[in-house]
Amino acid sequence: xxxxxxxxxxxxxxxxxxxxxxxxxxxxxTNPIADWLRKLLVCNPFFLASAALLLYGMxxxxxxxxxxxxxxGQLVFNFTSIQTYELALVITxxxxxxxxxxxxxxxxxxxxxxxxxxxxxxISHAALIEQSVVLKLCLFAVAVAMIRTEAxxxxxxxxxxxxGLFSIGALVxxxxxxxxxxxxxxxxxxxxxxxxxxxAYHTNLYVWLIGLPLLCAxxxxxxxxxxxxxxxxxxxxxxxxxxxxxLLGTGAHLYCLGYVYDFDLKPHMLAPSLWVLAWIxxxxxxxxxxxxxxxxxWRNVALLFPLPxxxxxxxxxxxxxxxxxxxxxxxxxxxxxxxxxxxxxxxxLAMVSFAALIAGIPVEWLMPYFAGFDRARLIGMSAMVYxxxxxxMSRNPKLGLLGxxxxxxxxxxxxxxxxxxxxxxxxxxxxxxxxxxxWQDNEHEGVxxxxxxxxxxxxxxxxFWVRDGAEFxxxxxxxxxxxxxxxxxxxIKQSRATIAIPLAALLVMLASPVNLAFGxxxxxxxxxxxxxxxxxxxxxxxxxxxxxxxxxxN
Numbered sequence: 188x189x190x191x192x193x194x195x196x197x198x199x200x201x202x203x204x205x206x207x208x209x210x211x212x213x214x215x216x217t218n219p220i221a222d223w224l225r226k227l228l229v230c231n232p233f234f235l236a237s238a239a240l241l242l243y244g245m246x247x248x249x250x251x252x253x254x255x256x257x258x259x260g261q262l263v264f265n266f267t268s269i270q271t272y273e274l275a276l277v278i279t280x281x282x283x284x285x286x287x288x289x290x291x292x293x294x295x296x297x298x299x300x301x302x303x304x305x306x307x308x309x310i311s312h313a314a315l316i317e318q319s320v321v322l323k324l325c326l327f328a329v330a331v332a333m334i335r336t337e338a339x340x341x342x343x344x345x346x347x348x349x350x351g352l353f354s355i356g357a358l359v360x361x362x363x364x365x366x367x368x369x370x371x372x373x374x375x376x377x378x379x380x381x382x383x384x385x386x387a388y389h390t391n392l393y394v395w396l397i398g399l400p401l402l403c404a405x406x407x408x409x410x411x412x413x414x415x416x417x418x419x420x421x422x423x424x425x426x427x428x429x430x431x432x433x434l435l436g437t438g439a440h441l442y443c444l445g446y447v448y449d450f451d452l453k454p455h456m457l458a459p460s461l462w463v464l465a466w467i468x469x470x471x472x473x474x475x476x477x478x479x480x481x482x483x484x485w486r487n488v489a490l491l492f493p494l495p496x497x498x499x500x501x502x503x504x505x506x507x508x509x510x511x512x513x514x515x516x517x518x519x520x521x522x523x524x525x526x527x528x529x530x531x532x533x534x535x536l537a538m539v540s541f542a543a544l545i546a547g548i549p550v551e552w553l554m555p556y557f558a559g560f561d562r563a564r565l566i567g568m569s570a571m572v573y574x575x576x577x578x579x580m581s582r583n584p585k586l587g588l589l590g591x592x593x594x595x596x597x598x599x600x601x602x603x604x605x606x607x608x609x610x611x612x613x614x615x616x617x618x619x620x621x622x623x624x625x626w627q628d629n630e631h632e633g634v635x636x637x638x639x640x641x642x643x644x645x646x647x648x649x650x651f652w653v654r655d656g657a658e659f660x661x662x663x664x665x666x667x668x669x670x671x672x673x674x675x676x677x678x679i680k681q682s683r684a685t686i687a688i689p690l691a692a693l694l695v696m697l698a699s700p701v702n703l704a705f706g707x708x709x710x711x712x713x714x715x716x717x718x719x720x721x722x723x724x725x726x727x728x729x730x731x732x733x734x735x736x737x738x739x740x741n
Contacts (some may be wrong), residue, residue, distance in 0.1 A: 234291070234295065235294075259320070265309050273331075273335060274335065276295050281339070281343055300432045300433065303332055307364065307367055311366070311367045333360070340353055370391075381450075399441065403464050406467045455502055464496075466519065469489040469490055469492070494540060496512070497509060497516055506548075517540045520536045543569060545568055546569035568601075571593045572597070582625045591616065591619035595611040598615065613665050620688050638688070642687040650698060
């Protein structure tokens with residue numbers, strides 16, 4: 188058999204060479220340890236380790252009684268060390284930025300902004316040095332910091348993206364310069380430890396409650412981040428991060444001042460600053476979240492934070508702070524709900540804040556008016572108020588009945604006296620009648636009859652209340668309240684709605700005067716009553732004569 192007639196064996200023939208297909212390449216062998224080490228070195232941990240070692244060294248120097256036994260010597264050594272280190276940070280950052288090594292230059296700029304307030308903390312720790320020394324060191328630290336920052340701003344413009352950031356930093360720096368001077372001066376007139384009164388105590392308190400929140404509010408002055416082709420411009424967080432470092436440093440400085448001069452840090456002292464930052468996070472949301480991600484869920488999440496920040500101050504000594512922050516929350520949430528009618532979350536948060544405001548009112552404010560009112564009763568009252576507001580916003584008569592029950596409970600809680608039932612009945616029926624102004628009678632069968640029934644029951648209960656010894660002005664107040672609501676509704680809607688509400692309100696207002704008149708008439712001589720009656724009949728006859736042409740045409 189020749190080669191032409193032999194069957195082809197495809198498995199034995201070599202594959203044809205294809206120049207378009209690259210030959211397989213064996214992957215290089217990898218070393219996991221070397222890979223992790225390479226990633227660690229790329230992050231350049233030497234800078235961070237160097238900063239941590241510097242802080243540790245200053246701590247050990249301040250605790251060493253052999254190397255530098257005096258407090259002034261320790262302060263001067265640590266102060267000089269930190270200033271020299273910061274100068275090295277600035278020079279190295281400028282050099283790296285000139286060579287466009289952006290990661291390491293940015294890291295050094297961040298370290299410089301972390302350390303910029305450390306000299307003032309060192310000065311604050313030296314509580315026993317002379318006031319003149321404190322003043323000189325603080326002014327020197329400010330001057331050196333301004334020079335370093337100006338050098339960074341001129342030499343490393345790419346790392347200083349916000350033009351107004353320099354001015355904000357100057358304000359924060361000036362505040363931290365003034366703090367050691369003020370605290371050291373007040374320390375001369377302070378006697379004792381853990382004080383709860385006096386100029387030094389109130390200064391420390393107001394710095395936490397007002398000064399630090401004002402510094403936090405400077406974040407609103409930061410311009411919106413730029414979007415261009417520079418790689419560093421895409422780091423939208425950079426200006427906010429630098430300001431956050433300054434604020435954290437200021438907070439640490441205040442804590443050190445309190446530690447040195449024996450002032451306790453309580454939760455309500457932190458609440459105003461956290462509350463301000465929470466609202467800044469909501470209003471500056473576009474600086475952190477790109478436009479494509481500005482969906483409703485992000486805004487709702489940011490809107491939730493101011494409420495718990497106010498609750499941080501709800502401790503034994505922070506009731507006044509809680510009331511102020513919660514009242515501001517009510518105003519802010521209500522404004523957002525008014526501007527954005529579809530934002531139901533803002534409306535609910537405004538209602539919750541208003542209820543929390545009632546629950547957090549200092550009990551001593553209520554003592555002159557409501558004896559025996561305690562915190563538990565205030566919390567229950569706040570729950571009733573929330574139910575009242577929620578039901579008042581509905582047009583459903585069934586929810587109006589629920590609100591009337593809550594109003595009755597609230598009325599009984601406000602007047603825990605002999606006439607508790609009367610106040611509960613009055614509060615419930617008054618709320619029910621006011622709520623009925625929002626009803627659509629054509630949508631609910633029989634609501635007009637219910638309204639008339641409640642109006643008559645209100646008048647009948649008022650008669651029993653007056654005869655039982657109610658104060659003269661109380662029925663007048665209840666009737667006038669309903670009449671005012673009906674008048675406002677008529678003015679806005681230009682509709683009289685139902686006559687049952689104003690008629691019942693007028694009858695309730697007349698209950699006390701009529702009862703007083705009957706009491707006077709029972710002791711008046713019959714002759715006097717007859718003469719008075721004659722004048723009344725004469726007036727009625729005169730009115731009938733003058734109006735006959737209106738009611739009798741013939």
